[in-house]
Amino acid sequence: MTSARFPMPQGTLDMLILQTLSRDAAHGYAIAQRLEEVSRGAVHINQGSLYPALHRLEQKRWLKAEWRPSDTGREAKFYALTPAGRRQLEREKADWDRITTAVRLIFNEGA
Amino acid sequence: MRRVLNILPWRRARLEHELDRELHDHLDRRIDALLAEGLTAAEARQQAQRELGGLPQVREAVRDTWTWPWLDALVRDLRHASRSLARNWGFAAGAGAILALAIGTSTAVFSVFHAVLLTPLPYPDAARLVAIETLWPATGELTPAVSGPDFLDWRARSDVFEITAASYGNTDDAVLVGGRAVFANDRFVTSDFFAVFGQTAAAGRLLTERDVPSGDAEPTVAVVAHQWALTHFGSAQAALGQTVTVYATRLEIVGVAAPGFRYPGVTDIWAPWRVAGDPASRNSHDYQAVGKLSKTTTFRQAQVQLRTIGDALAREHPEAGLKTAALTPLHERVTGEASTTLWAAMMSVIVVWLIACANVANLQLARATGRAREIALRAALGAGRSHVVRLLVTEGGLLALAAGLVGVLLASALVAAIVAWPPVDLPQVGDPRIDGTVVTFALGLSAAATVLFGLVPALQVSRLDLSAAMKQAGSAATASLASTTLRSVLVVAEVALSVVLLAAAGLLLRSLQALERTDLGFRTEGILVATSEYAVTGTPSDLRARTAFYDEVLGRLRAVPGVRAASGVAYLGMGREPRALRDVAVLGRPEAPPGERPQAEFHAVTADFFRTLEIPLRAGRDFDATDTMDRPQVAIINDALARAAFGGASPLGQRIRSGSARSPWMEIVGVVGDSRWQDPSRPAPPVIYAASSQGVGNSLAILARTTEPDPTIATALREFMRRAxxxxxxxxxxxxxxxxxxxxxxxxxxxxxxxxxxGASMLAALGVFSVLGVLVGQRTRELAVRRALGAGSGEMVALIVRQGLRLVGIGLVLGLAAALPVAHLLTGWLYAVSPWDVRTYLAATALLGASGLLATVLPALRAVAIPPVVVLHQE
Known part of the structure; x- marks a missing residue:
């Protein structure tokens, strides 16, 4: 574990999980792998906080889960977005865009 | 919602199982990946677990998302508490049953209390409605009625009312409806009557000023009660345009009142009337008056103003006596006598509930002390004081909540029984039922019980000396002195409260007994009573027809086999309003000043009345066929009046007059014994009997003395009357x-x-028993040593019994002290028993003392039954 990698910014894990699942369903391990890969290792996923996050999103009914055979043939718990989860993802992405735009504007102003 | 449901054990188990599978699946996949990278199996497993960050921590973090942590803790506490209660199921069942009974009865009584006393009358602005009444300041007596002139004057001179109305009427009047004769309660009301109560018609219209007859004319229209319309016409609409005949007056039904409106009492028919202002009637309190206070007036202001006006009128009309106006909130007037009964019942059940709580507290304390080691162990293992308290309170709360729920079920059954019970005639305010307020009350009792018997022992126990408790051998950890004291105090309180209830019950039971045994002065067995109503307008021919009617019916009835005597009486009291006492004047004697004149009730009866009731004829004769309307009026008086008005002299041949100077003089032809046929609970009043055959009095209740109960006699009488x-x-x-x-x-x-x-006494005895049991248990060793050193068993028993009886004794003394003022409150309900009745208090004391003694002797005997050697070996 190299400490050079980013710790996950507060509150963004949920959004990233939703985004990861926006293409297709996946089990917990695959989600962790995918996040690591896509961020090219720049984002460090604390696997310990992944499962509480998944369960929290499931309780909020943004995700639904079902057990089914995975590529290895073993049964795994697959998470998928619900329509509510998809709407939530859109909201969070829009919020994120507004914030980053605002922050960039402020940075540019300051420069 | 899902978060709440997730505390359910089976959902919880599934979630745990799936989490386990999920996390292991993750680890397996990671391990496979690491193995592929060339790590050894052991290294791979270690790294995978390290990356995940510790299984127990992850599990805990995930669990927190399933439900709220506090809910989880509560459920854990509850589970723990229920396990603990289940282990002591004997205690749980006993304590739970005691509490459920106490909460159930309290809740049932409260639901009635709430429906009658706490619910506003079902009229708009009910809080502003008042009864306008007559107060006699000299005696403080309140007559719940007004005279016509008073009412008109009070109304004209006051400005506190938005609207007022007066009414008079009769219950059980003869009414012809659709050719059938029925009893009905009619009411003649002023035109604003319905407006006072904010009523609208269910069909047709209500009464207006134009309906009020002028002068001597009779009313022509009426409004009837909704229920009455349904009974007689099938629907409210069908009643419109129909005719009812009240006292030979034909009234056309122009409207039907809203469902449920029956004021006053259970009125069936309302007809329009005008209050007569005839100055001569200033002392005839014929009307019941109600008013709605204006929005800007308080009850006190109105009361003061009416009092001032009433006082002024009393000065202007001294001949009418010293009287004034008084207001009573209508709610209070309607709930009347029921209110005191309900308050008493409410207080009694709360006392029983308190005793039940004290008892369960005692049981809980005894248990908690027995568990001192367990609790000390928990404390030693790091459970904070608050944790221990929480545990015990949860236990108490769980027990109380379960008891509360069972109590509510019990209460709903009890309420149904109370409402259906014939002697309970509740004022028409609200319907007793188990609603939100009542359930809240029950749960409130449960919560309060938790505090009383859960928290107190918990705090007590958490103050235990931990190291001392740990050092104690076995389970016989000694309670601190403080907890023993607390338990003693609880027992003393239970005994004291029980004495109060026992004394009250004793006094009331003795009153009932006295009432049942009262010599009524006549024989009640085998008398058939046929209440009838012959409507007359008061013309001589009408009165003659009525007399003829009753003569005919009585004549036929006397000929029926099995009828030994038959007669009639115009007003058979028996629990109804007593007749007013009227002044009696004796011809040829100077009249005493008002207030010092002899007074008597006035009753009209037929011949044979005294023979029917078996009231002895002391002198003179009974009424007979010669006492007709064409002859001078005659009277028979009873012993009480003979003594009061004539002393030792014979009243026969004297002439007396009852009431005003306009009443005729009547010659006394007979004297009869005193009797209580009007009201068994009052001493026989002086009575003047007049002959109804002389046109005096109203319709008759026909009395038949039969040799044995025979339903055919009633059938025959009904037929005679129908034919006549x-x-x-x-x-x-x-x-x-x-x-x-x-x-x-x-x-x-x-x-x-x-x-x-x-119930209270049994609980108190149980309390004494359980406390003594614990005390003896604690002293087993000491007692054994004493006995080993030569003390006799008898001595030991005496020692323990003395200790128990001291508690009972203190309770008895405190209870007696508290019972005396309570008994004083009951004075109005006592009959032929003084509130200081020594025998009742002795009996209550003896009863509780005896059960207390039994409750102390049993544990004492048990203690000495174990040989000292056995006890000492155990140590």
């Missing part, structure tokens, strides 16, 4: 039934109190 006049309604009862009815309230009060008192 089909417009006369009749209703049959027996004198014994009527007498029994008058005892219903005293019986209800005494029996209910007796049940509460019995």
């Amino acid at each position: 006049n089909p417009a006369v309604p009749v209703r049959f009862e027996t004198m014994d039934d009527l007498l029994d009815d008058t005892l219903q309230y005293p019986r209800l009060r005494s029996q209910a109190t007796a049940v509460f008192a019995a």
Whole structure:
């Protein structure tokens, strides 16, 4: 574990999980792998906080889960977005865009 | 919602299982990946677990998302508490049953209390409605009625009312409806009557000023009650345009009142009327008046103003006596007598509930002390004091909540029983039922019980000396002195409260007994009572027709086999309003000043009345066929009046007059014994009997003394009456039934109190027993040593019993001290028993003392039954 990698910014894990699942369903391990890969290792996923996050999103009914055979043939718990989860993802992405735009504007102003 | 459901054990188990599978699946996949990278199996497993960050921590973090942590903790506490209760199921069942009974009865009584006393009358602005009444300042007596002139003057001179109305009427009047004769309650009301109550019609219209007859004319229209319309016409609409005949007056039904409106009492028919202002009637309190206070007036202001006006009028009309106006909130007037009964019942059940709580607290304390080691162990293992308290309170709360729920079920059954119970005639305010307020009350009792018997012992126990408790061998950890004291205090309180209830029950039971044994002065057995109503307008020919009617019916009845005597009486009291006492004047004697004149009730009866009731004829003769309307009026008086008005002299041949100077002089032709046929609960008043055959009095209740109960006699009488006049309604009862009815309230009060008192005493005895049991248990070793050193068993028993009896004794003394003022409050309900009745207090003391003694002797005997050697070996 190299400490050079980013710790996950507060509150963004949920959004990233939703985004990861926006293409297709996946089990917990695959989600962790995918996040690591896509961020090219720049984002460090604390696997310990992944499962509480998944369960929290499931309780909020943004995700639904079902057990089914995975590529290895073993049964795994697959998470998928619900329509509510998809709407939530859109909201969070829009919020994120507004914030980053605002922050960039402020940075540019300051420069 | 899902978060709440997730505390359910089976959901919880599934979630745990799936989480486990999920996390292991993750680890397996990671391990496979690491193995592929070339790590050894052991290294791969270690790294995978390290990356995940510790299985237990992850699990805990995930669990927190399933439900709220506090809910989880609560569920854990509850589970723990229920396990602990289940282990002590004997205690749990016993304590739970005691509490459930106490909460159930309290809740049932509260639901009635709430419906009658805490619910506003079902009219708009009910809080502003008042009864306008007459107060006699000299005696403080309140007559719940007004005279016509008073009412008009009070109304004209005051400005506190938005609107007022007056009414008079009769219950059980003869009414012809659709050719059938029925009893009905009619009411003649001023045109604003319905407006006072904010009523609208269910069909047709209500009464207006134009309906009020002018001068001597009779009213022509009426409004009837919704229920009455349904009974007689099938629907409210069908009643419109129909005719009812009240006292030979034909009234066309122009409207039907809203469902449920029956004021006053259970009125069936309202007809328009105008209050007569005839100055001569200033002392005839014929009307019941109601008013709605204006929005800007408080009750006190209105009361003060009316009092001032009433006082002024009393000065202007001294001949009418010293009287004034008084207001009573209408709610209070309607709930009247029921209110005191309900308050008493409420207080009694709360006392029983308190005793139940004290008892369960005691049991809980005894248990908690027995568990001192367990608790000390928990504390030693790091459970904070608050944790220990929480555990015990949860246990108490769980027990109380379960008891509360069972109590509510019990209460709903009890309420149904109370409402359906004939002697309980509740004022028409609200319907007793188990609603939100009542359930809240029950849960409030549960919560309060938790505090009383859960928190107190918990705090007590958490103060235990931990190291001392740990050092104790076995389970016999000694309670601190403080907890023993607390338990003693609880027992003393239980005994004291029980004495209060027992004494109250004793006094009420003795009153009931006295009432049942009272010599009524006549024989009630075997008398058939046929209440009838012959409507007359008061013309001489009408009165003659009525006399002829009753003569004919009585004549036929006397000929029926099995009828030993038959007669009639115009007003058979028996629990109804007593007749007013009227002044009596004797011809040829100077009249005494008002207030010092002899007074008597006035009753009209037929010949044979005294023979029917078996009231002895002391002198002179009974009424007979010669006493007709064409002859001078005659009277028979009873012993009480003979003594009061004539002393030792013979009243026969004297002439007397009852009431005003306009009444005729009547010659006394007979004297009869005193009797209580009007009201068994009052000493026989002085009475003047007049002959109804001389046109005096109203319709008659026909009395038949039969040799044995025979239903065919009633059938025959009904047929005689129908043939003589089909417009006369009749209703049959027996004198014994009527007498029994008058005892219903005293019986209800005494029996209910007796049940509460019995429950309380048993609980108190149980309390003494359990505390003594614990005390003895604690002293087993000491007692064994003493006995090993030569003390006799008898001595030991005496030692323990003395200790127990001291508690009982203190309770008895405190209880007696508290019972005296309570008994004083009951004075109004006592009959022939003084509130300071020594025998009752002695009996209550003896009863509790005896059960207390039994409760102390048993543990003492048990203690000495174990040989000292056995006890000492155990140590």
